[in-house]
Each structure stands twice: as structure tokens, then as C-alpha cells.
Amino acid sequence: MNHGASSSHRLKSPQSGSACTDPTCCGLITAHHGVEVEVVFTTGKRRMVRVKRSSGHVVGDDVEVAGEMLRRLPRRTELRRRDGGGGIHLVAANLDVLGIVVALNSSPGFIDRAIVAARVAQLQPFVVVNKCDLDDTAALLADLHRIYADSLPVFAISAMDRTGLAPLQAFLNQGHRGVFVGSSGVGKSSLLNALCPEINLKVGKVSDHNGLGRHTTTVSTLHPLSGGGELVDTPGFRDFGLVDILAEELAIHFPGFEEHGEVSCRFRNCRHRTEPGCAITKLVESGQIPADRYAVYLKLLGEVEADQSEARSKGWKN
Template structure:
């Protein structure tokens, strides 16, 4: 056994070569990172190929879209897991998720508490995928992992009194092999999923629902879908193909990304 220092730079999923007490990190194929509410950037895991976005009733605004974009930019295939489908209030969320994301990403309705719907998730992961579940605290990521990989016995915390959010029950990321094939990384719960190093062009390309329809594309390759002439997205909004609510959500996130990019460029100029 080789002890890995906390500040070694190694993360869960890294491929390494062991030479005595030294670990040599091999090149990473993919990296999953997130930005926290304070602006700090955290590397969550390496060498994943899929990302399971777990949601339950009352997800934070824009969380699903941010996670999907982050996954796609990181070259990961996103999929949605709607947990707590045994609760009546989840039906409304599931309906909205299906209406919004069917055709963009795979969707799995499950109940970790009742152990229902997990067979489809197991089959999806069992073809050899290595993935992670991300989601705000309290959506049941640890409960899902306990069902999919029961030998790990992760602690499951009760909901706190603060807005019904769960307590953080996982503090470090860990990699687990699934009995039916595939691997899952358990990541600490967090209430945000900030986009990391996402450009306006990335958002325009990867925002769910803006995929090309019937071969129709924007006039300009770098179209940001705001006010450019010949924008296919704007035309589809006018025609009702893309709902105005989805377009409003996109513009809200685009404004955030533009602000972030402007701040980054400003800091770069000040440091010159």
C-alpha cells in the first residue's frame, strides 16, 4: 500500500505507475471539475466517460443544464437519474424532465428507497462505463450507490432543518466497481455546479435542446444565439420549436458565462 498525500495532485480515477513509494501519474483522458459558490475550482475525478446527474424534487434553477454542459465540454456523456420516484411530488419533476431533455440525454426514473428502476441504470453502466453521480445534497446519491454497490455501506444522512437540504455525508471521492460491470465514483455532495472554463461558444454548442434539428444550423459557426443574423435557435424559438422558457434559461447562463469571461480577461490584463 502506498500512501497518497492530500496535496499530491492525484485524484480518484487517475492511472498511475507505482515505483516503490512513488506514484507516477499517467496522462488523463478526461477530467471532471466544478466551481463552488466561492469561485474555487475542484478536480472531482479523472478518466470518466459518463456523468450521472441525480435530481429529486425542487432542484436548483439551472443545475441540470449546467451539469449537462459541464459534462459535454469535459467529453463525458451525461445521463439523468430522477430519484425518489416513489414520492408523489416527484411526478411533476419527472414530467418536466422528460418534456425538456428527452432526445438530448438518457433519462432513468428510479427510487433508491424502493430499489426500483435501478436495473436500467446497471445495464447502462455495465457495458464498461466509468462514471460519477453528481447532484445537490439530499437527492440520494449515497443511497443509489448503496443499492448499486451494497458492500460499500455509505452513510446516509437525515435531512436538515435548513430548507430540507441533506447533510453532507461523503467527504472524499472514492471509486467502486459494480457487480454487473462498470465503475462509479462517489463524490461529496454539493449545492452548486458552477461551470469551469466554459466559453460562450461552448455553451452555445452544448446547451441541451439546442442540438441541430433536421440539418438546420446557424449561419455563423460561432453564433451565441443572442442577436446574430441567421440564428437557427432564435428562429426555432419564434416558431415555438424551442420553448421560450428554455431560451430564457440559456440567456441567463450565457450572461453568467460572459461575465466570468470578462473578469478572467480583466485579471489577465492586470497581471501583464
């Protein structure tokens, strides 16, 4: 899936098997402005098409355009998130990687929620530790390497100083289409500016009051990388709630548990809490899985079970 030099600025064409054969009407949504979207056609031409705010179209969607009619083609993947108010938002479509950007002021639990959401959505997660030019970040980086390095890629960078970017660029240049998520203030816009200098995103200052950055992006856009691959820039958000995640999926995808794949629980749908014959709880007792990581898992498990219970209750009422 690598891009050659000749295609470094060319956006991915609609996926094979999409049943779109006319290059004059087949395209890709590269920007969403609320009531209209920008479509880049396979011919290279661009056009704005009006849509309803509730149309459900997102950046990354492959589409067919006929006049003012927009037809969405089947998606390979989609990434959704739940905000602090319980609302569900579709972030982007047809992604294959999810970059989780963190810094000293990141929200607790954000990384694990995002990793599980990515894996359930069939995306490869990776962690980007930004602001590594700050001395205080060294301890954070060491801790994140301890927790996640055996589970997924971890990149240490300073977007402001443009240091440590080469390994991250090489990873993205493998033809990936990805998106960065992260609490406000971690430097997502600075990172995108470093990777895509031509887009020149506005960088918000961190608030002295609460340590959080101001949201600087209001329009979702897709950008090609010079060496291959694409990045979607989305409006910033301060949380990443799990959406429609089953307890059994959390038990499978929680980072750190997969390292012990050679052991198995007695029950296939084990939630790793009090079930007899649970391999995970035995590993916790023996110290092979740290107690603090198991505590994080149990907290997320409680959230997921509460969501499932609420969903069932709403279903019964309907």
C-alpha cells in the same frame, strides 16, 4: 467495452498507451484521503501512498509507483466544478459518463450546468430522477422528460425502495466509469448503496430547516459494479458552477439545441442572441424551441460571458 462475468469485480487497468509496462508498479487511484491515496495495482494488490494535499492526484488517475514516488499518467478526461465561493475542484479523472441525480429539492439550473460541463469534458451525461416513490415527483419526472428525453437518457428510480434500478444498472454495466453529481438531499448516497450494497455509505437526513441533506461523504472512492462498470463516490456539494466554458461551447452543448442540428446559423461562432441569421432565435420565435428553455440558455450565457471577461481582466493585470 463490456465487462464479462469473470471481470465484474476487477477494476479497469491503466489505459493503453500509458507507457506503463510493469504490473508491479502500474496502478489506479481508487481512494483519496487528503494526504494519502489508495492505489490498486494491475496485479490486484493494494497499497496506500502518501501525497501532498496539493499534489493534484484524484480518484481515477492511472499512476506509476516507485517506492514513495507517484507519477500520474496522461488522463483521457477530467471533470472539474466551481463551488459557490468560486473555487475550482477536480472531481475525478478518466470518466466517460456523468449521472445527474435530481429530486424535488434540486437546485434550479443544476441540470443544465452539469450537462454542458459533461459534454465539454467529453463525457456522456444522463439524468437520474430519484424518489419516484413520492407522488409529488410525478410532475417533476414528466417535466424533465419533456425537456431532456430527446437529448440524453432519463432514468426514473426510487433508491430507497430499490425500484426502477434495472435500466440504470444495464446502462452502467456497459463498462462505463461514471460519477453522480447532485444537490445535497437528492439521495446520491442511497443510490450508491442500491447499486453497490457492499460499500454501505452513511445516508444523511434531510434538514427540516432548509430541505437540504447533510454531506455524508468525506473521502472520494472508486467502486466496481457487480455486472461491470465502475462508480466514483465524491464528497457531496450543493452547486455545479461552469469551469472554463466558452460562450461558443455553451451555444453548441446547451441541451435541446442539438435536436435542430439540421439547421445552421449564418455565423459559425453564433451565440444565439442577436446575431443576424441565427437559426436558434428563429426556432424560438416559431415555438419549436420553448421560450422558457431559451431564457435558461441566456441566463447561463450571461454567466459564461462574465467568467470570460473576469478571466481576461485577471490576465491583463498579470
